[in-house]
Amino acid sequence: MLEVEICHMKMRNPTVLAAGVLGSTSSSLNWAARSGAGAVVTKSFALESNKGYPNPTTVEVEGGIINAIGLSNPGVEAFKGELEKLEGNVPHIASIYGSTPEDFASLASQVEDLVDALELNVSCPHAMEGCGAAIGQDPDLTSNIVGAVKKSVKIPVIVKLTPNVTDIVEIARAAESAGADALTLINSLGPGMRIDPETAHPVLSNRFGGMSGPAIKPVALRCVYQTYQNVKIPIMGVGGITNYQDVVEFLYAGASCVQIGTAVMYHGLEVFQNINTGLEKFMRDKNYQTVEEMVGMAHQM
């Protein structure tokens, strides 16, 4: 009943571990799969290792957290060792980032044989050296990167977009025209910040970071809703999802499946099982036979 298929990847349910949350090692990704996630996305990695920002890199705010981890990762060579140890009967998606089309294309071909799909992170609001949202705010650069990756690999290419743009539809269309197989909406919102009232200093070492958690859900939902009306490729919805009711909202807005990040930090990996149990009961009560039937329902007005 909960099965979905996205870019020819069969998933036993529509919940996916979002990039960056517990996705740095094969053991944590395997654990998420064993805990009920329908698919898993790795932490974003690049060609070279990156230490990221010094602590503090996360801070709590009303309705969520702000993080400025700075895309810390051990680089593709080390990450390949983790990808080789992935287990479980769920699709594995590698999240990659870089600053040029050549970086992305090289990364993509280096890991193509180890995963089922790629997610291009062109959208991190606190990335260093021109690797992040600066790309995903530029339709031409987004298009060049997607085009370069599509030429280099045969596996599905999913593009993760930033909400921090004037018109998300413009970027979504650019990704679709360049050959993207699916979109992930949205990366963290912002940047935002917190200041310590005692010391008068910004709390995060990078001062600014991306917001995630329930506070960003309305923005994520609007991005999915608007994009669904303007593209044909499937959408993975992400941003503030904590319970099955949130999932229902994203499906109705037009997402074909959802990703979950911050809720895993607050509620543990049980969140996948809890959401799937709630969703299945909801579907029985409402007489839905498949998840697909629910996708885009909010547009039938």
Ligand SMILES: Cc1cc2nc3c(=O)[nH]c(=O)nc-3n(C[C@H](O)[C@H](O)[C@H](O)COP(=O)(O)O)c2cc1C
């Ligand atoms: C601690 C943390 C680290 C993250 N790291 C990444 C990352 O490496 N790559 C990426 O594309 N998104 C990253 N994200 C963004 C999430 O994948 C997700 O898009 C965002 O947090 C919104 O979803 P949520 O409210 O369910 O957390 C990170 C988020 C958090 C909270």
